[in-house]
Amino acid sequence: xxxxxxxxxxxxxxxxxxxxxxxxxxxxxxxxxxxxxxxxxxxxxxxxxxxxxxxxxxxxxxxxxxxxxxxxxxxxxxxxxxxxxxxxxxxxxxxxxxxxxxxxxxxxxxxxxxxxxxxxxxxxxxxxxxxxxxxxxxxxxxxxxxxxxxxxxxxxxxxxxxxxxxxxxxxxxxxxxxxxxxxxxxxxxxxxxxxxxxxxxxxxxxxxxxxxxxxxxxxxxxxxxxxxxxxxxxxxxxxxxxxxxxxxxxxxxxxxxxxxxxxxxxxxxxxxxxxxxxxxxxxxxxxxxxxxxxxxxxxxxxxxxxxxxxxxxxxxxxxxxxxxxxxxxxxxxxxxxxxxxxxxxxxxxxxxxxxxxxxxxxxxxxxxxxxxxxxxxxxxxxxxxxxxxxxxxxxxxxxxxxxxxxxxxxxxxxxxxxxxxxxxxxxxxxxxxxxxxxxxxxxxxxxxxxxxxxxx
Numbered sequence: 001x002x003x004x005x006x007x008x009x010x011x012x013x014x015x016x017x018x019x020x021x022x023x024x025x026x027x028x029x030x031x032x033x034x035x036x037x038x039x040x041x042x043x044x045x046x047x048x049x050x051x052x053x054x055x056x057x058x059x060x061x062x063x064x065x066x067x068x069x070x071x072x073x074x075x076x077x078x079x080x081x082x083x084x085x086x087x088x089x090x091x092x093x094x095x096x097x098x099x100x101x102x103x104x105x106x107x108x109x110x111x112x113x114x115x116x117x118x119x120x121x122x123x124x125x126x127x128x129x130x131x132x133x134x135x136x137x138x139x140x141x142x143x144x145x146x147x148x149x150x151x152x153x154x155x156x157x158x159x160x161x162x163x164x165x166x167x168x169x170x171x172x173x174x175x176x177x178x179x180x181x182x183x184x185x186x187x188x189x190x191x192x193x194x195x196x197x198x199x200x201x202x203x204x205x206x207x208x209x210x211x212x213x214x215x216x217x218x219x220x221x222x223x224x225x226x227x228x229x230x231x232x233x234x235x236x237x238x239x240x241x242x243x244x245x246x247x248x249x250x251x252x253x254x255x256x257x258x259x260x261x262x263x264x265x266x267x268x269x270x271x272x273x274x275x276x277x278x279x280x281x282x283x284x285x286x287x288x289x290x291x292x293x294x295x296x297x298x299x300x301x302x303x304x305x306x307x308x309x310x311x312x313x314x315x316x317x318x319x320x321x322x323x324x325x326x327x328x329x330x331x332x333x334x335x336x337x338x339x340x341x342x343x344x345x346x347x348x349x350x351x352x353x354x355x356x357x358x359x360x361x362x363x364x365x366x367x368x369x370x371x372x373x374x375x376x377x378x379x380x381x382x383x384x385x386x387x388x389x390x391x392x393x394x395x396x397x398x399x400x401x402x403x404x405x406x407x408x409x410x411x412x413x414x415x416x417x418x419x420x421x422x423x424x425x426x427x428x429x430x431x432x433x434x435x436x437x438x439x440x441x442x443x444x445x446x447x448x449x450x451x452x453x454x455x456x
Contacts, residue, residue: 001015002015002016002160002184002185003015006073007303007304007305008073009337016161016164018184018185019189021192024189024193025196030178030181031152032123034176034179035148035149037176043102049174049175050142050173053172053173054090054091056169056172057166061083064165071158071159071160071162073305073339075296078302082135083134085135088421091421092422093442097442100118104116112452114451118443119447120147120149121223121445121446123150124149124152124201125196127193127201128140128203130156133162133166135419139425139437140202140204145179150180151181153181158305158306166182167180197220199222201217204262205229206228206229207228210226214433224433224434225433225434225436226432226433227427228387229359230431231267231385232390232416233265233390234250234265234416235380235392235402236250236393237391237392237395239393239394240274246392249392250392251286254363255286255289255301255363258301258302263388263417263419264417268367269367269368272371286329286343289301301340301343301363303340306339309339312360312361313341314333316354317331317364320349320354321346325355326348327346328346329342329344330342330345330363341363341364344365347366347367349366351379380402386428386430387409388412388417389403389408390411392414393414408428409425409427410426421437424437
């Protein structure tokens with residue numbers, strides 16, 4: 001049995017039965033049989049189930065938000081925000097899936113006609129994440145299902161109750177049980193999935209785990225998509241219209257969901273002309289955040305989901321201060337029960353410090369002064385990750401010069417920590433391979449077949 005604990009008060013929520021290697025094989029056999037019939041359904045019929053699922057999620061949002069908050073420590077209002085926000089994936093599929101999956105007939109040369117068909121991969125493995133289980137889950141399993149695949153969905157062990165609740169609503173929406181199966185367990189069952197015969201692997205999580213998955217399954221020569229972490233930079237230019245507004249937005253980008261987001265702002269560079277003013281407003285904003293019980297609608301900073309992250313954050317603080325950083329706020333876990341770490345702001349930082357180089361994934365930020373755009377570009381690019389990068393500025397041309405220099409899958413001008421289903425979500429370098437969302441995100445779950453026709 002696997003015990004699920006509330007990270008904000010350490011109370012046992014529930015004990016659930018884990019999958020075994022045998023139950024995984026049984027479920028895989030079911031999925032393989034069910035996929036054959038599922039693929040034969042029209043896209044519109046498959047999509048109808050997804051639309052019904054979206055309706056059921058919104059109807060049950062109170063219970064779903066409570067479950068999500070109880071097992072991850074996410075503030076309740078942010079749980080509501082995630083569940084409501086994830087619905088845009090459903091709408092995106094409603095508006096686009098049929099045209100992106102339709103056959104493409106091309107008139108060739110000399111009486112030859114050519115056609116591209118988008119066939120499903122088959123049975124795919126979705127090893128998902130706990131920090132935004134609706135957002136990152138929808139990015140994979142909804143799109144995979146509409147494309148005609150069956151899915152073995154493994155929610156993180158830190159969001160297993162949410163994963164089971166999602167599974168129940170998919171069944172109620174008409175998704176057959178031999179088309180979608182929830183795999184429950186920790187890394188042990190995750191490893192068993194890597195050793196099983198899937199036609200595709202889609203993972204959201206950390207770089208070390210993603211690298212392990214890639215090494216394990218690459219000999220199978222099947223599609224592997226990895227949505228991994230980041231060390232996302234934000235540059236505040238000296239021409240911003242309102243420094244206070246920039247500071248408020250930057251703080252939210254860094255501390256929303258306790259900083260537990262792959263695209264959270266993880267390091268900030270500020271032009272020297274406005275540096276002191278920005279830091280003052282930034283500190284004022286973060287000091288106003290309510291920390292505490294995630295069930296309270298007033299709470300902005302809840303508990304960390306994983307207890308082990310407390311040590312990582314403490315180590316980054318100690319490393320930075322030992323090398324000359326100034327601790328303006330926070331710096332340690334809060335007393336009492338739960339995985340609470342105080343929102344932490346460090347200034348006078350540099351790239352000799354872990355906080356500016358290694359992923360934090362928590363409520364901690366380093367703010368560094370820069371002299372000009374060229375220095376900012378060099379520092380922003382000084383990373384092994386490549387997920388997002390952002391600039392707050394008034395002059396678009398100047399901002400675009402910085403953003404064009406970034407080797408990242410996504411760039412932002414005057415916004416950050418944002419995902420839209422209309423454009424691809426992808427990483428470079430240690431931030432992953434492949435893309436979800438947009439037209440690319442649905443065709444990622446298909447394989448093209450080329451037809452050549454010639455009448456005789």
